[in-house]
Amino acid sequence: MFLIETARLALRRMTTDDAAFIVRLLNQPSFLRFIGDKGVRTEEDARRYIEEGPLASYGRHGFGLFLVELREARTPIGICGLLKRDTLEDVDLGLAFLPEFEGKGFGFEAAEATLGYGYGTLGLEKIVAIVSKDNAASIRLLEKLGLRFEKTLPPTPEGTEILLYVPGGLPSQSMRH
Ligand SMILES: CC(C)(COP(=O)(O)OP(=O)(O)OC[C@H]1O[C@@H](n2cnc3c(N)ncnc32)[C@H](O)[C@@H]1OP(=O)(O)O)[C@@H](O)C(=O)NCCC(=O)NCCS
Structure with missing residues (x-):
């Protein structure tokens, strides 16, 4: 049932039953500012987003965005x-x-386990991340x-500068072994 478990968290595939949570998450000011407006306002919008986003990705690639509990x-x-x-050569981490x-270390805990899953279980060679220039919390993470x-x-149509982060330090390299 769970794909990934950590000390405090469990990650699983999303289903359309997660629509109410997705409406809440995608309309948080931080999500709208740092990730973007997906236009998801109702549970019906969220079900469509889950089907066309995460569920389509599981089918096409065998991975996608997971729900963290x-x-x-x-x-x-x-x-x-x-x-x-389509716009990036490598697989990227999203959260x-x-x-x-x-600010409770959950982001780090989930992301570290997801990179371990990607390199270990999925056998991916390289996982990158993209982040808005002014997203200090994410850059630190x-x-x-x-x-x-x-x-x-190159900047987004809204003019936001996006930075590309690539593997390069010890933690993610050691996860490959
Ligand atoms: C970015 C995000 C995922 C970080 O998750 P989190 O659970 O808050 O992060 P953690 O608690 O694991 O903290 C990771 C590091 O970032 C630091 N950090 C957290 N918030 C910070 C902030 N506002 N400014 C600077 N550093 C910050 C933490 O202190 C920690 O570093 P430390 O161990 O050296 O102290 C979370 O803030 C979030 O969901 N933001 C909105 C969506 C988003 O921006 N997603 C990322 C898109 S690329």
């Missing part, structure tokens, strides 16, 4: 997973948490995971 309580707190975008669960800044990508 507190392991004991089974409370959904965020999403974390792997994406293969977002509800504000009340930020990526550096803690052992990723390093490689280059600035």
